[in-house]
Amino acid sequence: MMRGRVAYAGAIHEAYPHERGVRLADGRVCREDEVVWLAPVQPGTIFALGLNYAEHAKELQFSKQEEPLVFLKGAGSVIGHRGVTRRPADVTFMHYECELAVVIGRPAKEVTRDEAMEYVAGYMIANDYAIRDYLENYYRPNLRVKNRDGGTVLGPWFVDAADIDDVAQLELRTYVNGTLHQKGNTRDLVTSIPALIEYLSSFMTLAPGDIILTGTPEGVVNVNAGDEVVCEIDGLGRLVNAIASDADFNRD
Amino acid sequence: MFALDDHRIHLAAEPFARDVDARSVSALLASGAACRPPVDGTVYGTLLNDRAALDALGGAVNAAPYKAPPKAPVLYVKPRNTFAGHRARVVVPDDEQGVQVGGSLGVVIGRTACRVHVGNALDYVAGYTVVADLSVPHESVYRPSVRFRARDGFCVIGPAVVARRHVSDPDALRVAISIEGTEPFIANTSTSIRDVARLIADVTDFMTLAPGDVLTLGVPHGAPVAHVGDEIGVAIGDWPPLCFSMTAKAGGGQ
Numbered sequence: 001m002m003r004g005r006v007a008y009a010g011a012i013h014e015a016y017p018h019e020r021g022v023r024l025a026d027g028r029v030c031r032e033d034e035v036v037w038l039a040p041v042q043p044g045t046i047f048a049l050g051l052n053y054a055e056h057a058k059e060l061q062f063s064k065q066e067e068p069l070v071f072l073k074g075a076g077s078v079i080g081h082r083g084v085t086r087r088p089a090d091v092t093f094m095h096y097e098c099e100l101a102v103v104i105g106r107p108a109k110e111v112t113r114d115e116a117m118e119y120v121a122g123y124m125i126a127n128d129y130a131i132r133d134y135l136e137n138y139y140r141p142n143l144r145v146k147n148r149d150g151g152t153v154l155g156p157w158f159v160d161a162a163d164i165d166d167v168a169q170l171e172l173r174t175y176v177n178g179t180l181h182q183k184g185n186t187r188d189l190v191t192s193i194p195a196l197i198e199y200l201s202s203f204m205t206l207a208p209g210d211i212i213l214t215g216t217p218e219g220v221v222n223v224n225a226g227d228e229v230v231c232e233i234d235g236l237g238r239l240v241n242a243i244a245s246d247a248d249f250n251r252d
Numbered sequence: 253m254f255a256l257d258d259h260r261i262h263l264a265a266e267p268f269a270r271d272v273d274a275r276s277v278s279a280l281l282a283s284g285a286a287c288r289p290p291v292d293g294t295v296y297g298t299l300l301n302d303r304a305a306l307d308a309l310g311g312a313v314n315a316a317p318y319k320a321p322p323k324a325p326v327l328y329v330k331p332r333n334t335f336a337g338h339r340a341r342v343v344v345p346d347d348e349q350g351v352q353v354g355g356s357l358g359v360v361i362g363r364t365a366c367r368v369h370v371g372n373a374l375d376y377v378a379g380y381t382v383v384a385d386l387s388v389p390h391e392s393v394y395r396p397s398v399r400f401r402a403r404d405g406f407c408v409i410g411p412a413v414v415a416r417r418h419v420s421d422p423d424a425l426r427v428a429i430s431i432e433g434t435e436p437f438i439a440n441t442s443t444s445i446r447d448v449a450r451l452i453a454d455v456t457d458f459m460t461l462a463p464g465d466v467l468t469l470g471v472p473h474g475a476p477v478a479h480v481g482d483e484i485g486v487a488i489g490d491w492p493p494l495c496f497s498m499t500a501k502a503g504g505g506q
Binding site: 044045047067069070071072073074075076077134136137138139140142143144147148149202203204205206207 | 294296299300317318319320322323324326327328329331332333334345366393394395396397398399402403404458459460461462465
């Protein structure tokens, strides 16, 4: 089942795909662009993986890792489908990262990889922006690069784990203004989803709503104000985001 | 909603936090009551904000892997599994290494803080609390593993949030970290590179802080290391001290 979370007519609703847009839980059918899309789940702890696709790691000139490169993000950086992400005027390299997001469904502590998938509730598409200009070499990747307001785009749907036949065979694609720039497949993950759950739960307890962003494949390019960035993952839908200049962002 | 009038304290046995005066907090704690953390937002830790910590890196900041001194605040997230309250028993993963007890001032945000000016940054503060930011000791601050700071129980908070009106100067507070049986380790918030107002301004330049979020001012350089069996107290100013102990096993069986 695919579920979204939208704001419409003064309330927040669960929403489902419909041939004319989206169907709200109360039965109303709306166009996709007349609802405000929120992240499909209220995020708990957000984990993100650096360099978890072999080719992307090569692209950034990293060598073999001793353990998964995990960092944490705050829920305040999250926005939904069709949201707007600001590109500050002073930056030269801001890029998207299309990632498979794994949502934890049960408390998980010291789980082995063989049983790890029983703890997964479902999946979403994530677009985890980074601004390379702000990279500093202390507690990398630093939050000014990876934890900016509007920098973690999630959705449009949360898809039940049971609806995905083989999560290790999903293609990821990112289009900028309609041109395909990034393409990868979850079969190339350096650390697999079960291994990530085993690793994280070996030293901390995972809880329902925790989200693991499993890393991005090669093919990241700079985006500019006015660009439309679309991330797709097989079976999960199509996540749309727009890049806004400081002026378009319309702060007073 | 995060509202605070006087002292917010959440006794482990009660469904909601209380908001009471300092005398009542002392009376509640005198019985040895355990508490939940008095906050439930996101906790952001700040690193290298103590002048001595940056000085200790010395010329290394200009060499690989750091290559330049830090510019923006160095931050990390303490995830929700790390939250623990007054009288918690925290598991030591490896007793040879021990666990470093980074006692820090916790700045509790009272209203949504985005692009805050340094001049009125303290208006966004609901109050202050004590944070024991625990970590497995590690040398490199380049790309440390999350398993050093994100373990269950590794962010002990409380026992109370003290309303801002009770704290005349958050940048002149004595921090004392006591491991039972040893001389207390003494630090002071006055040695911070960014004071509370500057830290809030610099952080909210790129990320919004929400009511109930906590930003630590940063752990002092050379904070002590605790081991299994240690009873620890972290005190700031004359506020009720935060107490917890270190144990070898989950559940704290004696």
